[in-house]
Amino acid sequence: MIVVIGAGIAGLSAALAAAGDKRVGAEGLTAYGNANIAGGDASDDVLLVCKDEFVESNTYHAQGGVACAIFSDDDPRLHAEDTMAAGHGLCDRTAVDVLTDEGARHVRELIAAGWHVDRGEDGSVLRGLEAAHCRSRVVHAGGDATGKVLELDVSAMVRENPRIHVLEHAFLNDLIMRDGHVSGVRLTVRGADGEAESRTIDATRVILATGGAGRLYPYTTNPAVATGDGLAAALRAGAQVTDLEFYQFHPTAMAIGEHFLVSEAVRGEGAVLLDEHGHRFMTDVDPRAELAPRDVVACANFRTMQAQGGKPVMLDVSPMAKENPDLAAFLRHRFPTIDAYTRSLGFDWSKEPIPVAPAAHYWMGGIRTDLFGRSSIPGLYAAGECARTGVQGANRLASNSLLEGLVYGYRAGLATVRDADDAVWQPQTLDNSAITGLPVAQEPMVLDMPGHDGGNADGDGAGASVWDRGRIENEMWKHVGVLRDHDGLAAAVTDLAGALAEANAAVPAAVPAAVHGSGVSGAASYADRIAMLENRNLLTVGYVEAVAALNRCESRGAHTRTDYATVNPTIAHSIAYRLKGTSC
Ligand SMILES: Cc1cc2nc3c(=O)[nH]c(=O)nc-3n(C[C@H](O)[C@H](O)[C@H](O)COP(=O)(O)OP(=O)(O)OC[C@H]3O[C@@H](n4cnc5c(N)ncnc54)[C@H](O)[C@@H]3O)c2cc1C
Numbered sequence: 001m002i003v004v005i006g007a008g009i010a011g012l013s014a015a016l017a018a019a020g021d022k023r024v025g026a027e028g029l030t031a032y033g034n035a036n037i038a039g040g041d042a043s044d045d046v047l048l049v050c051k052d053e054f055v056e057s058n059t060y061h062a063q064g065g066v067a068c069a070i071f072s073d074d075d076p077r078l079h080a081e082d083t084m085a086a087g088h089g090l091c092d093r094t095a096v097d098v099l100t101d102e103g104a105r106h107v108r109e110l111i112a113a114g115w116h117v118d119r120g121e122d123g124s125v126l127r128g129l130e131a132a133h134c135r136s137r138v139v140h141a142g143g144d145a146t147g148k149v150l151e152l153d154v155s156a157m158v159r160e161n162p163r164i165h166v167l168e169h170a171f172l173n174d175l176i177m178r179d180g181h182v183s184g185v186r187l188t189v190r191g192a193d194g195e196a197e198s199r200t201i202d203a204t205r206v207i208l209a210t211g212g213a214g215r216l217y218p219y220t221t222n223p224a225v226a227t228g229d230g231l232a233a234a235l236r237a238g239a240q241v242t243d244l245e246f247y248q249f250h251p252t253a254m255a256i257g258e259h260f261l262v263s264e265a266v267r268g269e270g271a272v273l274l275d276e277h278g279h280r281f282m283t284d285v286d287p288r289a290e291l292a293p294r295d296v297v298a299c300a301n302f303r304t305m306q307a308q309g310g311k312p313v314m315l316d317v318s319p320m321a322k323e324n325p326d327l328a329a330f331l332r333h334r335f336p337t338i339d340a341y342t343r344s345l346g347f348d349w350s351k352e353p354i355p356v357a358p359a360a361h362y363w364m365g366g367i368r369t370d371l372f373g374r375s376s377i378p379g380l381y382a383a384g385e386c387a388r389t390g391v392q393g394a395n396r397l398a399s400n401s402l403l404e405g406l407v408y409g410y411r412a413g414l415a416t417v418r419d420a421d422d423a424v425w426q427p428q429t430l431d432n433s434a435i436t437g438l439p440v441a442q443e444p445m446v447l448d449m450p451g452h453d454g455g456n457a458d459g460d461g462a463g464a465s466v467w468d469r470g471r472i473e474n475e476m477w478k479h480v481g482v483l484r485d486h487d488g489l490a491a492a493v494t495d496l497a498g499a500l501a502e503a504n505a506a507v508p509a510a511v512p513a514a515v516h517g518s519g520v521s522g523a524a525s526y527a528d529r530i531a532m533l534e535n536r537n538l539l540t541v542g543y544v545e546a547v548a549a550l551n552r553c554e555s556r557g558a559h560t561r562t563d564y565a566t567v568n569p570t571i572a573h574s575i576a577y578r579l580k581g582t583s584c
Contacts, residue, residue, distance in 0.1 A: 001044060001045045001046070001047055001203060002015075002018045002044050002045070002046045002047070002203065002205045002206075002207065002413075002416045002417065003046075003047050003049065003184075003185055003201060003203040003205070003206045003207070004018070004046055004047070004048045004049065004206075004207045004209060004413075005049050005050075005172045005185065005206065005207065005208050005209060005210055005230055006049075006050060006057070006208065006209035006210040006211060006230065006384070006386075007048055007049075007050040007054055007055070007057060007155065007158075007166070007209075008057035008058055008059035008060075008151070008209060008211050008384060008385075008405060009057075009059040009147075009150060009151065009154065009384065009402050009405035009406055009409065010209035010211075010383040010384025010385070010386075010387075010404075010405035010406075010408065010409035010412075011048060011050070011207070011209035011383075011384070011409065012048075012151075012154045012155055012157075012158050012409070013106075013154070013383075013405060013406050013407075013409030013410045013413065014207045014209055014373075014381075014383055014409040014410065014412050014413035014416075015046045015048045015158055015161075015164050015413060016154075016157060016158060016161065016164075016410070016413065017409070017410045017411075017412075017413025017414045017417075018043065018044055018046050018207075018413035018414070018416050018417050019043055019044070019045070019046050019161050019163035019164050019413075020041070020042075020043025020163070020417075021157065021161050023109065023110075023113040023157060024106055024109050024110060024113070024406070024410055025106070025109070025410055025414070026109055027105040027106075027108070027109060028105075029102065029411075030097070030098055030101040030102045030105075032094055032097040032098045032101060036370070036371075036372070036424060037372055037411075037414065037415060037418055038418040038419070038420065039418075040418060042417040042418050043163065043417055044163070044205075044416070044417050045163050045164075045165070046163060046164045046165065047165050047167060047201065047203075048158065048164055048165065048166045048167065049167045049170045049172065049185075049187065050166070050167070050168055050169075050170070051169065051170065051171040051172070051225060051229070051530065052168070052169065052224075052225050053168060053169075054155060054166055054168050055151045055152065055155055056223060056225055057151065057211060057223070057225060058147075058211045058212055058214075058222055058223065058225075058226055058385065059147045059150065059151045059211075059402065059405065060147050060148050060151040060223075061147055061148070061221070061222075061223055061261075062146055062147025062148075062150070062401075062402055063144040063145065063146060063147065063261055063263040063265070063337060063338070064128070064130060064138060064140065064144065064146060064263040064264050064265040064398065064399050065127075065128060065130075065138035065139050065140035065141070065146045065265065065399050065402075066107060066138065066139050066140075066146065066150070066399055066402045066403050066406075067079065067103075067130070067133065067137055067138050067139075067397065067398065067399035067400050067403055068100075068103050068104050068107040068137060068139055068403060069100055069103075069104045069135070069137055070104050070107055070108055070125070070137075070139070071127060071135070071136075071137060073135060074135045074137050076097070076100035076101040076103075076104050077097075077100070078134055078135060079100040079103075079104075079133075079135075079137065080093075080096045080097055080099075080100045080101075081134070082132060082133050082134055082397055083096050083099065083100065083391065083393075083397045083400060084096055084393070084433050085132065086132050086293050086393070086395050086396065086397035086557075087391075087392060087393020087394055087395060087396075087397070087433070087557065088393055088394040088395055088434075088556050088557035088567070089393065089394070089432055089433055089434025089435070089556070089567075089572045090243065090246075090393035090394040090432045090433070090434065090556070090557065090572070090573070090574055091390060091391060091392070091393035091432065091433050092389075092390025092391070092428060092430070092431045092432060092433070093431065093433055093436065094371065094390075094428075094431070095371060095389045095390035095391045095428065096390070096391050098371055098391075098407065098411075099389075099391045099400070099403060099404060099407055099408075102407045102410075102411075103403040103404075103406065103407050106403075106406050106407055106410065107139060107403070107406070110153075110154070110406070111125065111139075113157070114153060114157075115141065115149070115150060115153045115154070116141055116142075116149050116153060117139050117140065117141045117149075118139075118140050118141055118142070118143065125139060126139075126140065127139055127140075128140055128265050128268055128269075129268045130264045130265055130268045130291075130398040130399055131264050131267065131268065131288070131290075131291040131292065131293060131294065131297070131398050132288075132291070132292070132293045132397055132398065133397070133398065133399075138265065138268075138398070138399045140265070142336070142337075143333065143334055143335060143336045143337065144263055144265065144334070144335045144336060144337045144338055145336065145337050146402070147402065150402065167189070169189065169190035169526065170187045170188070170189045170190070170199075171187060171188040171189070171229070171526075171529075171530045171533065172185055172186075172187060172208075172210065172229055172230065172233055173185075173186045173187060173188055173198075173233070173511065173533060174186045174233050174236060174237070175206065175233050175234070175236075175237040175377075175380065176200060177237055177238075177377075180377070180378065181204065181377070181378040181379045182203070182204065182205075182206050182237070182377060182378065182379030182380045183202065183203070183204060183379070184200055184201050184202040184203050184206075185200070185201050185203060185206060186198070186199075186200050187199045187200070187201065188511070188526065188529050188530060188533065189526075190526035191526070194525050194526055194527070195524070195525055195526065196524045196525060196526045196528070196529035196530075198511065203379075204379050205379055205381070205416040205417075205419075206379060206380055206381065207373065207381040207382065207383060207409075207412050207413065207416060208230035208231075208233070208234060208367065208375075208380070208381070208382040208383075208386055208387075209230070209382070209383050209384045209386065209405070209409060209412075210228075210229050210230030210231070210384075210386045211225065211226055211230075211384060211385045211386060212226045212228070212362060212363045212385040212386070213226055213227055213228030213231065213363055213537075213538065213541050213542075214226045214359075214360045214361065214362075214363075215227045215228075215469075215473075215534075215538065216228065216247075216360065216472065216473065216476045216480075216538050216541070216542050216545075217359070217360035217473055217476050217477050217481065218470070218473040218474060218477050219253065219259050219357065219358070219359040219360065219477065220253075220259060220359050220360040220361070221250055221253050221259060221260070221261040221359050221360070221361045222360065222361070227534040227537055227538055228363075228386075228537050228538060228540070228541035228542075229533070229534065229537045230367070230382065230386045231366055231367060231386050231537075231540075231541050232536070232537035232538075232540040232541050233537075234367045234375065234377070234380065234382065234386075235449070235540055235541070235544065235578075235579055236449075236540070236579070237377060237380070238376075238377060238578060238579055239367050239368070239375045239376050239377050239380060239382075239578065240367070240368040240375070240376040240427060240444045240576045240577065240578045241365065241366060241367055241368060241388065241544060241576065241577050241578070242365055242366070242368040242388040242430070242574050242575065242576045242577070243364050243365030243366070243388050243392075243393075243394070243548075243574050243575075244363070244365035244366075244541070244544050244545045244548045244549075244577070245365065245545060245548035245549040245551075245552045245559045246363075246364035246365050246392075246393075246394045246395065246556075246557055246558045246559050247360060247362075247363055247364070247365075247480075247545065247558055247559075248294055248295070248298075248360075248361050248362040248363070248364060248395060248396055248558045249294075249295075249298040249302075249358040249359060249360055249361060249481070249482050249558065250264075250294060250298065250358065250359055250360075250361035250362075251273075251294060251297035251298040251300075251301045251356070251358055252264075252266070252267070252273075252297075252301070252315055252356040252357075252358075253356060253357060253358070253359035253361075254341070254342070254345070254354065254355070254356060255312035255355040255356055255357040256345060256355060257341075257345050259357075259359045260338070260341050261338075261359075261361070262315060262338055262342075262354070262356055263335070263338065264294070264398045264399075265335070266315070266317065266335060266338065267290040267291060267297075267315075268291065269317075269320050269334065270317070270319040270320045270322075270323075271290065271315050271316060271317040271319065271320065272289070272290055272315075272316050272319055273290055273297070273300075273301065273313050273314070273315060273316075273356075274313065274314045274315075274316050274353060275304050275307075275308060275313060275314075276308045276311055276314075278314075281300065281304055281313075282297065282300060285300045286300075293395060293397075294361075294395065294396075294398065294558070295395050295557055295558045295560070298358040298482060298558075299482060299483070299560055301313050301356070301357065301358050302357075302358050302482040302483060303483075305357060312355035312356055312357045313355070313356060313357070314353035314354065314355060314356070315349075315353055315354050315355075315356045316353040317331065317349055317350070317353075318353075327350040328348070328350035331349065331350055342354055358482055362385065362396055362401060363385060363386075364388070364392040364393065364394065364395065364396055364557070364558065365388050365545075365548070366382065366385065366386045366387045366388040367380075367382035367386055367387050367388060368388050368427040368428070368444075368576055369381070369382050369383075369387050369388065369389055369408075369412075369427055369428065370426065370427050370428040371389070371408075371411065371428060372411045372412060372414070372415035372419075373387065373389075373408055373409075373411055373412025373415060374412075374415060374419075374423070374424075374425055374426075374427070375425075375427065376425065376426075376427050376444075376578070377425070378423075378425045381412040381415060381416060382412070383405065383408045383409040383411070383412040384401075384404065384405035384408065384409055385401060385404075385405070387408065388574075389404065389408050389428070390428055390430075390431070390432075390574075391404055391408075392404070393432070393433075393557060394556045394557025394558060394559060395557035395558045427576075429442060430442055430573060430574045430576065432572060432573045432574055434569075434572035434573070435572050435573050440573040440574075441573075441575075442576070443576070444576035444577050444578040445551075445575060445576070445577050445578075446577075446578060446579070446580045447544065447547060447577055447578070447579055447580060448579075448580050449500070449504070449540070449543075449579045449580065450497040450498070450500045450501035450504065450543070451500060451501030451502065451503070451504030451505050466499070466502050466503050466506050466532070466535065466536075467499040467502075467503070467535065467539065468535070469531075469534075469535060469538075471499075472499070472535060472538050472539060472542065475492060475495055475496065475542075476492070476542050476545075478492075479491055479492035479495075479546070480492050480542065480545055480546050480549055482560065483560050483561075483562050484549055484559070484560065484561050484562070485561060485562045485563045486550065486553075486561075486563050489546055489549050489550040490550060492542075492546040492550075493543070493546045493547055493550055496539055496542055496543040496546055497543060499539050500536070500539040500540060500543050503535060503536040503539050504536065506532070506536075507532060507533065507536050510524070510529075510532060511529065511532075511533070544577060547577070548575065548577060549561075551575065552571065552575070553568065553571070554566065554567055554568035554571055555567065556568075556572075
């Protein structure tokens, strides 16, 4: 049996592929980078595990759409060029070619299989333009509810497949390792009365599809499930990770309320950004103005806010009225979710600008994999936002992440059932586009993990003062946020290391050992137990992010250092990390 952790688009796609569902993937793999996958028609039963309700995920909340070169004026190679440009030299060319080429195939297949994309009156698939794309190629659904429609449609396919078994409210604590190979997962499962039960499941093939970690920060577009759990578990098990210093801050989340995302597509339709004096400042910053890449717009918003004492910048949609005289009706139809949310806060955005600010949105880095999701640990695969395949580089191109989950989730699922015991577990060579052909250190930097005891031993941390969520978020925002410098990052590394040592000691003392294959109840509720585990995970991934950001003495893509304001060509490459004292 294959265990898939996570039921966003990457986990759903992986589960369908492993279970042999032919609705996605019938067009076959591209010619790029598929030398190391066996042929055949293998499939297996799948256990699909998620810590919340089945569909709750970043995927469900995605708005703008899925970028794909499926229209007659477009080509996957053009999409690849845009992706590489946004990635600031750190994309891997082959991984990007796989993404754009296979992505176009998968999107066509999904639409044919019943994904309810938006269509025009003549039945043709509608598309939008987003920042840094040279073509209008973003397919959307439900107006601005693309992720919800995608998640519901694809999860319905999963529900129909008798080989896929879904386990909700089951939290991955850790991977179980035997002789350097994954041998199972340790879970906390919600019991009938809401209590926490510990459970272990044997599996020699595990796919992590646990999404991002926006909850590292107080201002984020991500839902509560985005706490970096799979990435942290992989780190504790000894997996290599890469590019964690690159965290994308979305330029335009609502500055009040729940930091609700105001999609890039709104600027794609013509909205502009104004400072407190009503000046359109983006035209001073970049010739592409509001459609410059996200890192450029996010930094400009952040700096403008700093200059005006922290007051948010304003997003003005009035330029859209030129082509849409009934602006209120247009906004309601094109952006129904954002329209409803802004109105619920008392704004009529057809008449007045709305306050927006940057918020943590998407993590480019993750578990280092090859082109079939294989990590550096035999038996462990990763896909989607928790993985680092090489497609996002130093900055993700808008609407490329749902596509990545779809494509690489599928590939990971395929590999789990086709890989033999002698499969090669060697992550993709770091082959960043800025230095293609030049030698790059492929070996990871080895980090001390504070308080790390091998992951599974009992600790003695009862009574230690473990940081609460607010403290973690504030530390990350203050020192590892939109703008970074040496002193802040060094302070964060020290602070987070201390907090993580305490958390690593406290968790084993509080979480009872699992009983093999069956549940054992502890005293804690499921909610309390996972809150503790999530905080440790956030400290783990936040600590490694801070170390990686401190080590990268340049500004590149989403990583902006005020003390190293420009790109440094001598470090135009990714850097891998892993934990000390672990086996892989
Ligand atoms: C508001 C918003 C708008 C966005 N808009 C777009 C867009 O328009 N286009 C685009 O391409 N991208 C967009 N993104 C980004 C995109 O949604 C995500 O990158 C993508 O959905 C990630 O998919 P995933 O399958 O990797 O992870 P997710 O969809 O986040 O799924 C993660 C899954 O893992 C489970 N999980 C996590 N931890 C555990 C654990 N410990 N145990 C068990 N299960 C666990 C969760 O319950 C969930 O099922 C947006 C993101 C947000 C937040």
